[in-house]
Amino acid sequence: MYEQVKVMSSHIHYSPLPTNESDISNIHKFAFPKISRLKIVGVTFVILLSVVLVVISCFNKGYCSNKSVCNPESEGNRSDRGQYGKGEHIKFHHMKRRLPQCIIIGARKAGTRALLTYLNIHPGIVVKGEEMHFFDDEDYYYDSLESYRKQMPYSYPDQITIEKTPAYFTEEEVPERIYRMNKTIKLLLIFRDPVERTISDYVQIAEGKKSKNKYVASFEDHVLDSKGNINRSYRAVKSSIYHKHLSRWLEFFSLNQIYIIESKDLVENPSVVMYDVEDFLQIEHEIKPSNFYFNKTKGFYCVKTDTLQKCLADSKGRQHPHVQRSVISKLRRFFAPHNRKLYKMVGTDFHWAEE
Incomplete structure (x- = not known):
């Protein structure tokens, strides 16, 4: 029992x-x-x-090892206007929108998009892909600095926020306006052979007109005046007289705050240039030679990481039109004295050809 x-x-x-x-x-x-x-x-x-x-x-504790997840706006290297903004309203603890601590101020058609794309590899950097035009737009600027800040991507306290607007370099009022925002800000500036930059500037405007079925005059018609001399009033020419624009920036910022890059160096040795930029920004060296690979079809370096393989948009590296040899010679003679003034101002000879 x-x-x-x-x-x-x-x-x-x-x-x-x-x-x-x-x-x-x-x-x-x-x-x-x-x-x-x-x-x-x-x-x-x-x-x-x-x-x-x-x-x-x-x-x-800020646990988030994947930059593209923590900060969706920094994911990839989107070159089209507005695409960087995808997911920018998603944030994690300790993240907020901050005013930029560094700005790529120009020069236009010298490689600013490539520079921003390469900087975006670094986990300690968040970039605003869309050109802001805050400091060169009267209505936008007088709106408020707070409205500008709210357009920045989310970032952690130890990350650097960077925006680029190449038009800043040539606009007279911009240096003082940026100085008022942050007198200790760091600036990145790219110079390109002024003759090449002038032609590239023309090509971009011409392509825009063609896409709208508008009449496009030849480069020679733009760059030469009625007497056959260089048209000093042509905006593409004025933008390439670098020393005049830089002198305004030096009224507010020291050369120690402006890191100058030669476009050819960025095209041919991006990893070397980025190493020096990391030093300038005082951040760890995270951008490696293995992050770049040369695309023979496009003719320039593209980006490669563990989670990304990206080239610049097809609009970059456009084929230049044939320009008469005599016009090229006139341009080189015109820019030569201006280039020498720039070399003396920055203490560097870029060895741009003279004729």
């Missing part, structure tokens, strides 16, 4: 199992005491709360 075990004092007594219903009911009360529903709910709540607190703790 089965037996029931009862513990009384320190002795064990054996008794026969009950044979009637009343005795069986008493056993249930003894063997399986009731647990109140309130206690069950309380224990469950404590467990769930503990799990939630653990998750929150992880985010408080």
Whole structure:
């Protein structure tokens, strides 16, 4: 016969199992005491709360090893207007929109998009892909600095926010406006052979007109005046007289705050240039030679990381039109004295050809 075990004092007594219903009911009360529903709910709540607190703790510590996840705007190197903004409203703990600590100020058609794309590889940098034009747009500028800040991507406290607007370099009022925002800001500036830059500037404008079925005059018609001399009022020419524009920036910023890059160096040795830029920004060296590969079809370097393989848009590296040799010679003679003034101003000879 089965037996029931009862513990009384320190002795064990054996008794026969009950044979009637009343005795069986008493056993249930003894063997399986009731647990109140309130206690069950309380224990469950404590467990769930503990799990939630653990998750929150992880985010408080800033755990996020994937830059493209932590900051969706920095994912990839999107070159089309507006694409950098995908997901920019997603943020994590400790992230917020900050005013830029560095700005790529120009020069136009010298490689600013490539520079921004390469900087975006660095985990300590977040970039605004869209050109802001805050400091050169009267209406936008007088709106408020806060409206400008709100357009920046989310970043962590130890990350550098960078925007680029090449038009800043040539606009007279911009240096002082940026100085008022942050007198210690760091600036990145790219110079390109002025003859090549002038032609490239023309090509971009011409392509835009063609896409709208508008008439496009030849480069020679733009760059030469009625007497056959260089048209000094042509905007593409004026933008290439670098020393005049740089002199305005040096009224507010020292050369130590402006890192100058020669476009050819960025095209031919991007990893070397980026190493020096990292030094200028005082950040760890994270951009490696392995992050670049040469695309023979496009004729320039593209970006490669563990999660990304990206080239600049097809609009970059456009084929230049044939320009008369005599016009090229006139341009080189025109720019030669201006180039020498720039070399003296920055203490570097870029060895741009003279004729």
